Amino acid sequence: MHGLIPLLALPAAATAVEARLPAWAFMWLLAIAIFAGCKWRTWWAVLGGVRDAANWKRSLSYFLLWPGMDAREFFNPLGRGRQVSIFEWAASATKIIVGVALFWAGARFISLGHPLLGGWAGMVGTVLVLHFGIFQLAALVWQRAGLAVKPIMERPLASRSLSELWGRRWNLGFRMLSHRWVFQPLQKRFGSVAGTFGAFLASGVLHDLVISVPARAGYGLPTGYFLLQGLGVIAERSRTGKRLGLGRSVRGFAWTALIAVGPLYVLFHPWFVMRVMVPFVRAVAG
DSSP states (O other): OTTTHHHHHHHHHHHHTGGGSOHHHHHHHHHHHHHHHHHHHHHHHHTTTSGGGGOHHHHHHHHHSOOOOOHHHHHSOOOOOOOOOHHHHHHHHHHHHHHHHHHHHHHHHHHTTOHHHHHHHHHHHHHIIIIIIIHHHHHHHHHHHTOOOOOSOOOGGGOSSHHHIIIIISOHHHHHHHIIIIIHHHHHHHOHHHHHHHHHHHHHHHHHHHHHHHHTOOTTHHHHHHHHHHHHHHHHHSHHHHHHTTTSHHHHHHHHIIIIITTHHHHTOHHHIIIIIHHHHHHHHO
16 A cells, blocks of 8 residues: 555645646646656565665665666666667767757747647657657666666667557556556456556556646547557457558558557647647747
């Protein structure tokens, strides 16, 4: 029970101060509150089972310096550090630079009277800086230090199926949580189809909370997007999907792009872009 208290209390506390904050600040506060609650839950779950989990320096590093959610992996004994190539460092740094450029380009678009385009540019730039840049650099640092942590983003553009994209390449921190907390319990009781729908439903509700609630509009659209992803995964695993090659090669890539990228405007709906991202870009870019 102690492991669940922050996961429930922190988002509730963030919601309590919503009226005092601009929409973009509330969005970030709510996202951080949910993130911190999940981190605490995963840390608490291994506190008694891993010898080094009580080390306060490692624990602080897990909370503040690593975005992943696999506490057992992080607290395993240090091994021999992996040699990280200069190309890997440079690739992560390049993504940060490109992300910053996109963010500032978004501010320029907004000032020129194209706020929707500017909001999207700022949003893509933010994802590049954080998920593909800073978080990737953090993974390299910990791997160099001897931890077998996995990057949060594992080359999602190489995906040849929706299953591969959502299961092995995109936001692996949250994927681990949804798989362990939602998919596995539902699969054991009701089967893999129910587990798949449950995991995508949980992801949709969480995104609705962080996207639609701060925007105060578009409720249900992010959930609908993720339910579509669940349908797509089930379809590509079906006999017909396998016969059509929806989970492999060029057809798999096209199928993944169609289902995952095509309806992104439903996930990041215009109300969120205009009411949350555009003010955020304006606030940061001055």
